[in-house]
Amino acid sequence: MFSTTPKHVIFYEKTGCSGNARQKALLREYGVSFEVRSLLDTPWDVPTLESFFQGLTPKEMLNPFAPQLKEGTFTLEDYTKESLIEKMVKEPILIRRPLLQIGDVKLCGFDIARLNLLLHVKMPTPQNINACLSSDACNNA
Template sequence: MSDIVFYGKPGCGGNARQKALLQAAGHAVEPRDLLAWPWTAAALLEFLAPLPVPQWFNRAAPRVKSGEVVPEALDAAQALALLLAEPLLVRRPLMQCGAQRLVGFDPAEVDALWGLQPRHAAWPRERAEGCAAAAADVQAARCRSARE
């Protein structure tokens, strides 16, 4: 299988689930702290440039959810400056396997590129992004406070 560099947020339940899916498929996962990584504009753009600017952003970030940051209102230069200054706004995870890079965790896309087996009943068929605790109010509040 593959070695996958996984830039995520430490303590994020969603990222933990995503790493577990990759490991269950036999991939070696090298976790890196997305928030503490010394990003440069060029390095971040290697992940983000193929996507439209609004897809660069973590929709669960407090400043995006509150409407303070409106990704659709930003051009690429504004967005990049904001993401470099505040990595919590970056859509996660960022993943790299060799020269291939992905933003976010779409199980079908991960499966097509690198393989995501086994495919059992628990295998997610939709995007596996977002807070794993969002369904439970108490857990969602805990998750929100951890993002801040």
């Protein structure tokens, strides 16, 4: 552990998501403080979402388990990065979870290597940390 004061994380989740629960448990295990907010209930706008997606491709921004993908009613190739963000403002279930804010740094997804650097911890990368497991009792991505 580093001697610097641990940073606080704002953790935007889908309430009840067991994948997000595993991620929060890992943060808790390593002494990281966090505040949980609902990804689906937050009133998003384009500039705010864009700030989480810097340097990402549309595929990296997209929740691969979104119901629209499973049902075949959404095709990523039909969207530019800008139009995808506009759609995500209206349908936040499409956003890859979690969105994380650590000070001025914003992240999309649970990137343990980046989190370790930002939070001054050494979390391992559990195999299922970013997975939506078929054994999870989740009916909405």
